[in-house]
Amino acid sequence: MPGKDGTGPQGTGPQTGRGGGQSGRGQGLGPGGECLCPACGATASHSPGTPCSQIKCPKCGSLMIRK
Ligand SMILES: [Zn+2]
Numbered sequence: 067m068p069g070k071d072g073t074g075p076q077g078t079g080p081q082t083g084r085g086g087g088q089s090g091r092g093q094g095l096g097p098g099g100e101c102l103c104p105a106c107g108a109t110a111s112h113s114p115g116t117p118c119s120q121i122k123c124p125k126c127g128s129l130m131i132r133k
Contacts, residue, residue, distance in 0.1 A: 101130035109133060 100109045101118030105128040112121050118130045 100133045102133040103128055103130050 099112065101112050101121050102109050103123035103126065106123060106126045108123050108125045110121060110124055110130060112118055112130075118132045121130045122128065123130055
């Protein structure tokens with residue numbers, strides 16, 4: 067690179083992307099909500115603090131996932 071005065075424009079753009087919304091919340095974990103059975107598609111409500119992965123589908127008995 068010509069000139070080593072350190073004033074080159076390389077890599078000195080305005081902050082690219084990463085604007086907002088990065089509040090560190092990986093997933094939208096709302097209070098309560100519903101779980102979804104990946105096997106049969108049934109849904110079931112669950113209590114806050116109880117992951118869907120610990121709830122069995124009321125229809126087929128498969129472990130549910132967060133909807
Ligand atoms: Zn099911």
